[in-house]
Amino acid sequence: MCRARARKTCQSCKCTRELHDVYHEDWVNVRERLGLGDSLGRSSREVCLQEGYTWVPPGITSEQIYDYMSCLPGHKVPRLGTPGEKARERQLMLQLPKQDLALGFTRHVESQYHTSYRDFITARNDIALDIGVIQPAVQRSVDCGGCGGRIREGSVGVVAPRLGGGNATWHPGCFTCQSCCELLVDLVYCVWEDSVLCPRHYAEKLKPRCSACDECSACDDVS
Known part of the structure; x- marks a missing residue:
């Protein structure tokens, strides 16, 4: 059992620290955070700053970035200096806790x-963890893996390569964790059965999480 005394809450109002506007993480490259390295050519930071965001999908043009961001709820768009920037910071901490990685x-x-x-982390990375891919213009109409509605040919879609033989596609605003219903931050997901989860909730399907230290138990499994 964890014997941590200090909970990750504000000492004044007792709410979790990620709810405070003062919470801030340095600029984060999710590929590096996941241990995948940044092999995408030009610096991700350079591209993001040029486009005016704290994160942009890699490998697509400025026009395609705009089309993708236009599909997201306005308060979730990670534009620099906006509530969307803070929203991304909160989700990085919630969905991708470092102690899970x-x-x-x-x-x-x-x-x-x-x-x-270590075995748990390795198995998750090998069989479940991945990053979604933006398809700037889907080649044929398909059903959204989230809402079930049609994604029309030529529309922006998000593909989860590990699911549905690499053909499972979502509307950008529907690519969310099935558990917390939040947008999957920077398109990072884990496959759970026929759905996608954020890494936090994937871990909690398998391991109980301590409410004090926010770490998953290494010795217990969820029954």
Whole structure:
């Protein structure tokens, strides 16, 4: 059991720290955070700043970036200096907690469970974790994996390569975690059965999470 005394809450109002506007993370490259490296050519940071966002889908043109962002709820668009920038920061912390991504970020996993914790991370990365791909213009009309409505030919879509033989497609605004219903931050998802989850809620399908330290148990499985 975790013996952490300090919960990740504000000492004044007791709400979680990610709800405060003062919360801030340095600029984050999700590929590097996931240990995938940044092999996309020109610096991701450079591209984002040029386009005026804290994150943009890689490999598409400025016009296609605009088309994609136009499909998202306005308050979720990660434009610099807007509420959408803060919304992305909050979701980075919530959906991609560092302690779920690498043993080195944990504080309460006892040494005898280090191997099993690493095995859990490796298995997740091998069979479930991936990043969605923007399809600037779908080649044929398909049903959205979220709302079930039609994505018309030529419209912007998001493809989850690990699901549906690589053909599962969503409206950009429908590419959300089935558990928390939030947009999957920077298109990072995990496959769970026939749906997509954020990495946090994927982990919680398999491991109980401590409400004090926010770490998943290395020794227990969800029954």
